[in-house]
Every structure is written in C-alpha cells, then in structure tokens.
Amino acid sequence: MSSAVDTSTRRDILGASAIRPDSSAKVQGKFEFSSDLHAENMLWGATLRSPHPYARIIRIDLSAAYKITGVEAIITAEDVPGKKTYGLISSDQPVFAQDYVRYVGEPIAAVAADHPETCRRALAAIKVVYEILEPLTDGDLATLPSTPAIHPDGNVIRRQQIITGDQNLQGEIVVEGTYEIGMQDQAFLGLEAALAIPDSGGKGIEMFVATQWLHEDQKQIAACLDFECENVRLTLGGVGGAFGAREDISLQVHCALLALRTSRPIKMQYGREESFYGHVHRHPAKISIRHHATREGEILRIEARLVFDGGAYASTSSAVLINGITHIQGPYRCPNATIDGYAVRTNNPPCGAMRGFGVVQACFAHESQMDKLAAACGLSPVEIRLRNAMVTGDKLITGQIIESVAPVARCIRETDAIELPEPLAESANQLEFVGGSGLTSLPQNIVRGVGWGVSIKNLMYSETFDDFATARCQLKDGVATLKFATVEVGQGFVVLAPQIARSVLGVDDVVLDTVDTGIGSAGSTSASRQTWMSGGAVDGACRLVRQRLFEHVGKKYNIDPLRLVIEDTDVVDMIGDFRISVVEASSGVLIDETFEHHHRPTEELDENGQGNCHVAFAFVAHRAVVDVDVELGLVKVIQIATAQDVGRVLNPIAALGQIEGGIAQGLGLAVMEEIVLDNGKMRNPSFTDYLLPTALDAPSVVAVMIEEPEPQAPLGAKGIGEPPCISVTPAIAAAIRNATGKELSRVPVRPQDICF
Amino acid sequence: MNANTEIYSLTVNGKSHQVKDSWVGESLLYVLRERLGLPGSKGACEQGECGSCTVIMDGDAVCSCLVMAATAIDADIRTVEDLASDGVLTEVQQAFITEGGVQCGFCTPGLVVAIEHLLSKNPEPSEIEIKEAISGNICRCTGYGRIFEAVDKAITVRKVNRT
Numbered sequence: 001m002s003s004a005v006d007t008s009t010r011r012d013i014l015g016a017s018a019i020r021p022d023s024s025a026k027v028q029g030k031f032e033f034s035s036d037l038h039a040e041n042m043l044w045g046a047t048l049r050s051p052h053p054y055a056r057i058i059r060i061d062l063s064a065a066y067k068i069t070g071v072e073a074i075i076t077a078e079d080v081p082g083k084k085t086y087g088l089i090s091s092d093q094p095v096f097a098q099d100y101v102r103y104v105g106e107p108i109a110a111v112a113a114d115h116p117e118t119c120r121r122a123l124a125a126i127k128v129v130y131e132i133l134e135p136l137t138d139g140d141l142a143t144l145p146s147t148p149a150i151h152p153d154g155n156v157i158r159r160q161q162i163i164t165g166d167q168n169l170q171g172e173i174v175v176e177g178t179y180e181i182g183m184q185d186q187a188f189l190g191l192e193a194a195l196a197i198p199d200s201g202g203k204g205i206e207m208f209v210a211t212q213w214l215h216e217d218q219k220q221i222a223a224c225l226d227f228e229c230e231n232v233r234l235t236l237g238g239v240g241g242a243f244g245a246r247e248d249i250s251l252q253v254h255c256a257l258l259a260l261r262t263s264r265p266i267k268m269q270y271g272r273e274e275s276f277y278g279h280v281h282r283h284p285a286k287i288s289i290r291h292h293a294t295r296e297g298e299i300l301r302i303e304a305r306l307v308f309d310g311g312a313y314a315s316t317s318s319a320v321l322i323n324g325i326t327h328i329q330g331p332y333r334c335p336n337a338t339i340d341g342y343a344v345r346t347n348n349p350p351c352g353a354m355r356g357f358g359v360v361q362a363c364f365a366h367e368s369q370m371d372k373l374a375a376a377c378g379l380s381p382v383e384i385r386l387r388n389a390m391v392t393g394d395k396l397i398t399g400q401i402i403e404s405v406a407p408v409a410r411c412i413r414e415t416d417a418i419e420l421p422e423p424l425a426e427s428a429n430q431l432e433f434v435g436g437s438g439l440t441s442l443p444q445n446i447v448r449g450v451g452w453g454v455s456i457k458n459l460m461y462s463e464t465f466d467d468f469a470t471a472r473c474q475l476k477d478g479v480a481t482l483k484f485a486t487v488e489v490g491q492g493f494v495v496l497a498p499q500i501a502r503s504v505l506g507v508d509d510v511v512l513d514t515v516d517t518g519i520g521s522a523g524s525t526s527a528s529r530q531t532w533m534s535g536g537a538v539d540g541a542c543r544l545v546r547q548r549l550f551e552h553v554g555k556k557y558n559i560d561p562l563r564l565v566i567e568d569t570d571v572v573d574m575i576g577d578f579r580i581s582v583v584e585a586s587s588g589v590l591i592d593e594t595f596e597h598h599h600r601p602t603e604e605l606d607e608n609g610q611g612n613c614h615v616a617f618a619f620v621a622h623r624a625v626v627d628v629d630v631e632l633g634l635v636k637v638i639q640i641a642t643a644q645d646v647g648r649v650l651n652p653i654a655a656l657g658q659i660e661g662g663i664a665q666g667l668g669l670a671v672m673e674e675i676v677l678d679n680g681k682m683r684n685p686s687f688t689d690y691l692l693p694t695a696l697d698a699p700s701v702v703a704v705m706i707e708e709p710e711p712q713a714p715l716g717a718k719g720i721g722e723p724p725c726i727s728v729t730p731a732i733a734a735a736i737r738n739a740t741g742k743e744l745s746r747v748p749v750r751p752q753d754i755c756f
Numbered sequence: 757m758n759a760n761t762e763i764y765s766l767t768v769n770g771k772s773h774q775v776k777d778s779w780v781g782e783s784l785l786y787v788l789r790e791r792l793g794l795p796g797s798k799g800a801c802e803q804g805e806c807g808s809c810t811v812i813m814d815g816d817a818v819c820s821c822l823v824m825a826a827t828a829i830d831a832d833i834r835t836v837e838d839l840a841s842d843g844v845l846t847e848v849q850q851a852f853i854t855e856g857g858v859q860c861g862f863c864t865p866g867l868v869v870a871i872e873h874l875l876s877k878n879p880e881p882s883e884i885e886i887k888e889a890i891s892g893n894i895c896r897c898t899g900y901g902r903i904f905e906a907v908d909k910a911i912t913v914r915k916v917n918r919t
Contacts, residue, residue, distance in 0.1 A: 017856070019853055019854065020853070020858060022858075022861065023852065023853040023858040023861070024845070024853060026858045026861030026864045026865075027845065027849040027850075027852045027853060027858060027861075027864055027865075027868055028796065028836065028837070028839070028840050028845070028849065028865075029794075029795070029796020029797065029798075029835070029836035029837055029865040030796065031861055032795075033798070033862060035798075035799070036789075036795040115779065116786075117779055117781065186896075187896055188860070188862075188896055189798070189800040189806060189808060189860065189862040189863050189894065189895075189896050190798070190800070190860060190862040191799070191800060238861075239860065240798075240800075240860045240861070240862030241859075241860040241862060241896050241897055243896070271802055272800065272801045272802055272803070429884055431884045431888065432884065489860060490859035490860025490861065490897045491859070492859070653855070653856035653902070654856065656856065656901070656902070657856050657859055657897070657898055657899075657901075657902050660898060660899035660900070660901035660902065661859065661896075661897045661898050661899040662899070663899055664896075664898075664899030664900065665896075665899075686801070686803060686805075687800075687801040687803055687805035687806055687894065688801075688803050688805050692894050692896065693899075694891040694892075694893075694894060695886075695887045695890045695891045695893070695895075695900045695903070695904075696887045696888065696891045698887075698899055698900040698901065698904075701899065701901055
C-alpha cells in the first residue's frame, strides 16, 4: 500500500510505474550477469587467501602447484608491475600480501588454469610458511596509542571530534547506554565475477566487471597495472545486487594481471565463502552515549564516544566514521554536543560501505536512547520524538543548517496513523506463530511488542568530494539514445533514465547505450545518489537537446524558440497554434549533448567537527510490531509501518521496492544477520550459517511516501535507497524490548539475549 | 581437467545433450551453465540455501548445485529456459515484470521456477503455502513484497486463462 498511486499515466514518463527494460530478460534467465560471461580460449582464475588473521610471510613455494597439468600461471606480490596497493580513500591494501597478512582471507597469490577444479587443486598445492603473530581484534584496544601498530599507517584510521556549545551542561534528566552493532554482510546474490581480455600487444586490457563505480575501478586497476587509464577499458557486467560491497576492488586487479600474464581471457568468480572474505562489510561499532534533557524531554546535550572497527584496511572507514558522528543526534534538535569518534584498524575482516554507511550504527544508539529518555520523562515514544523533531532551518551539531525539506514530524505522525495489525488469533495456523515451520511456539508464550525508530540520512558524498555524474543524450528521428556510466545494481536507474528522457523530450522510444568507461564518470551507485546525480545528468543532457530542438524547429518554421514547449509527444507553440510531433521535428537531424551534474560544494570538518560537510538529507520513520516467544527467544516481525520523506515519487512501484527491500535488510540486522568472529576468524561464512530473511520472515509493510519536492534536487526527488534500512533496526529492537522488558543494547538481538 | 572423464548424456528441456570431457565431480548447475549453454540457472551459495539454481528434476524442484550432473542421466530436467515458449512468457514471468518482482534479478530465475512448480501442483495456494514454497529462495533486493504481489497476480491470471 502506498500513498503515491500511479495516476494511470499512459506514457512511461516520470511518475508512472514504468516497466524495467531488463525485466523480461531477467525472468527468462537471459540477462547476462558478469558470472555468465565467456570468451574463446578462456582460463579460470582463483585466489589463495590467508588462513591467519595476523602473520608474517616467511616463504611462498609455488613449485608443486606449477607441476599440476592445466595450471598456466601463478602470480604473487612481486608480479604486480605498478602500485602494489589499492584503496578507495587511502591506498593501503596490498594487491597481494607481501610481508604480512593482516586478516583471514587476505589474498596472497592467484592462479590461472583450465578448470575451476584445477585452480582449487593448484591453490591447495601452494605452500606458504608463516610466522603467526598475535592478532589485534578489539576495536577499543586499537584506539590506544600504547597498542602496537599492525600496519605502517597506524591503528587509528581517523579520529574526529565534534565539540559545540556548553561542554559542561548537565540536564535535569540524564540517560545513557553503551550500544553495540554486529558486523553485517551485504550478501548480494550475484557473486563477484569478472572477465578480462588482454589486448593482443599486452598494452591494454578490456574488462567486464560487476562493480558500483566503473571509473573508480578503472583508476585503481590502471595504477596497479602501471597502465594509462585509457588502456583499461571497463564495461559493466550484469550486477546481481551490491549494497556497498562492490564499491571496493575485489578480484579486478588479480583478474587483469592473470590475463596479461597468460595473454588469454581470464574469468574469475568467487564462491559464497570466498565472497565473505573478498568484500568489505558493515562496520561493527560500539557507541557509548549520554543524553541530557529537561524534564519535559527537550534534548539539551549529547555526549558520545563511537568506535568503528574498520578491520585490516581503511576502505571507506574515514567517511563511515564522519557519517556516524554527524548523525549521532538523529533527526532531533540538539544545541550542545561532545562527540569523540574513532575508525580503527584491527586484524578483523576489512569493513567499508554498506547501505546506510555509518548512520545505521548511530541510529541504533540514538533511537535506543530516545526510548530511555521517553521513559525517564514519562512520555510516549511518539511524543518524545515529536517534541525534538528537527525542521528545515535547524542547526546541526556540526553547525550546518538543514536546508533540505525536513518533514520529520510528518513522517512520525503519518506512521502513527497507520493501523496496527490485529492481535495474533489463538486459532491462527501454527505456521503463523513465531518459529514458523518449526512449530515450536505455544500461544501462551507469545508476547506482542511495538517499537519506534526515526532517522536522518545524508545524501551523496560529503566533505568536499565532487562526486559528479555525466550523461549524453542523442536525439534523431524521434529516438533518444542515452549514454552514461551509471551502474545498475538492481535499483532501477535503467527504468528511470528513459522516464526522464520521455518527460523532457516528448519521445517514446529511448535506447540505452552500453554502460562503460567510454564516457565521463557517473560516480558510484551508492549514498542514495544516482536518482539525484545521474538523474540530474540525464535531465540536464535532455534539456540541452530539447533547447537545440526548439532552435531547429524555430528556425525552420520561423517561430521564436522561446515560445516552444513539449506537450505529450509534440512540440507546441504555447501562444500560437503551431504543433508538430517530436518525431517529425527531429527527423533527419542529429542533436547530441553531454551534461555533467555536480552537487553543491561541501566542506571538511574542522578540528571541532564544524563545517557544512553534507549535501542534503532525507528522513524516515518506522514503527515495528513483533511477536516474541519469551521462552524460546524467537522473534517474528509482524508489521513495519513507515512514512518516508522521498521528495517526489518518480516510479511508484520501484520506490516501493526500494522501501520493502531496505526494510528486509534492516530486519536482518535486527534479529538474525551477523558475521560471527572468533579471534579474527569468521565462524559463519556461508548462507547455511549466515542467516538472511526469507519469504517467511518478511513482515507486512505498510508504506506512506511523503512527497514534498526537494528544491535542491534536479527532479525534486531525494534518494530513497538507504533510509528504509536505517531506523527499522532500532524500531524492531525497541519492539522486542517492549515485549520482553529486556534492555537489549546490542543488535542483532539473539535468542539468548531474550531468554537469559 | 582430463582425469576421470566419461561421456554421458543429459535430457534437458526435452532435448538430449552429450556431456564430453567433463570431470565427474561437476554439479548439474555447472554442467548446465558451463557445458550446455544454459546459464539461466544461477549459482549463489553452492549449498542449497538460496534457491537461485532451482530446476525441475522428474517433477521435483531441486537445487541443481546439489545434484551431481553424472547422477542425473536418467532424469527429465527442466530449467528456466524451458518456461517461455516462442517468446511468450508464462503468467508468472509476466507478473514478475508488471508487479515489480524484479530488481537485480539474480534470484529471479530460481524463484520463477519454484513458483511455476508450486502452481503446477497447487493452482490456488494460500498465503502461507506461497511463503513456505518460496522460503528456500533468497531474494536480497525486494524484501519479497512485490514477489508476493506477482504470485497473487499470476494465480488470478492463470485461473482466467485456464478456465
């Protein structure tokens, strides 16, 4: 259910539930994912990984592996011709470990062979002699200067404080807590895969990869190969989900090096276990936080210490940290703050981007606190949030003024207005009970609970990053052809881009050109940014083409081009009676325009954490209803009610899909998803042991989309990808607290947390 | 890989295929995708947990990643490639498209096969029967809401089409 109803627009323009152009191929199994690619004379590549969280490599012996029939090449750190390291913000991660391994799963060597099984046997035959070292696996310990550094860059990746207002203020009401968030995996279904085809002279390479950002991959791969960027040509291979995990390089450089070494095409594809080792995860975090407030519940000051465990290499940890500390106030006014944040290096698996990017962790802490504050003030969870809800024009703890549309109170009220589900009937099918097909729960042990979560999320990249997007539009004979390097990971830009072109140009036929590095960057498909950024670029390119079309028509028919507008599929004189179809108007001419969309500039935070570091913000409220078997510690999420600040709905069915999908991921973090670590080693790197929400776990989702167009956004629409997964996690945790009376300061909430 | 190879044939989508020079340890999923040119079935977990590789084997929905190809020589195997005939999509496929059941699409072939299988045995399943039937198919993008809509739509359209 949604408030944004498709107003039965006939044409697939903005606002219509247009059909994805890739969906027909996808339902038939004909869509080509990167793992489906093949080339003549192709070899398979595979990676040898460290079994130790921290060790010194004494010797690598490849001789036995080379003796296996079918093995064509084995490469290690010494075979990397260019830069030996890579990384998104700082280049600190070795392509292959050279002297030390710093996490379980760190690449040491790669093999090319005639069959995946030959690769596996060759990897097993490589002998590595290690000196095993004591790993650093405690994030708090990593913040201490006395802890020995595990990397030449030190253990503290970034420390940032936010100091504003009265540093000694004490509230009449003080509530505090320490909250922990476990390590979550993106768990996209389409495993990492790439095909690399070397140029015949070995001076260049063509790659088909599943990534989130072609140009960033290109830059990092080229540096490691010691090639010019233009000699590393990337084309997007079909991407089976991403959620942040494809922002970093995984197998790209290894695959390219093997192809260049063997002069043959190389296909690399991770299995599920290797995928857990091969990509970054959501940072586990520990957040200690104290709220000072008046008796009426008005927040006066927040003190907080946040530690994000970045694992062995930096990835995007420094940006994740900034998101965490700058969102720790939540969508609430707060005049005084004392915040100290660390992103640290440990011998745990590397962490980086995942949907919500640092805000998920902060939100669990601030929303848990809001409920404590409500209880201390004798207010309801809704009332405490409404009393503190921020509005446009409010100042954040960073000093930045919220210029975005900020319908926080409206999100809360509209969520509150959604009808609660019926109580569980005693006569219900037992499969409907907590525990599902296990048929384990007795009705008298099931307790229902309700909980709230509300969040604020920044959109686009922050702290001076100019993550622009480029698009090209060509119009000829009524057909618009769009070219961009915007990565489709499943979110639906492939349906949105033609909708924009149809709306702006009055065409019906829109062709999407290949997504590759043959055009300028589109930035990453992350940070809820592509509708705004690449949507803005497509919109801009189409508007330039439209202007040229009007000039052409004006000249040909002797009308002032400024009088021309597009009406449906016609070019129309708005004050005369001239009308011509766009197909006819563009007949025989080729209009070709390229546009770069840049968001407004942002600033770095100063030493007190002050600065206009973010571009814009979106808001959302969630209310969770759960059934808990208090004896067995099992939880079933019955309903999630939500109202989300979306700016403007451009494709209702796609928007709803983002909201429902995000909620499922937030549900996963709340009650089941965690990479369990034991002294740096993953205990559950498989879908048997890392639990994901199934159809039986999916709650009823009742969603309201709040449309208050965002003036800054090119299409009035805010990014909608991340907010759904952020405050749903604390809402579910709060609902379990409501049902059980337990404090539950850690997610995921496990059965033992409820029972004991 | 030349050791332990043997030629055998598999009956897939009503056609007999020779499998040559293969290693006997290959899964049915690998053989379909890498040897028979049928990449519609997807691999995402190798443990029978995610359902992306679901095919119909002698009338049962199975995870092809868990079937050793060489043991399937007498079986009738049907894959996602067998569903649409002459470009005409099934009601389930069509409903996935119109109801927004497709995002990244990696789980889609397995889900479509699992739902076709359910409806072939039980044309009007209850909500809980639908959820149970597809609970072995993980979708990470949609949260299942649009997939439930697609199943409901397919059931309705199927009923009209077949009466």
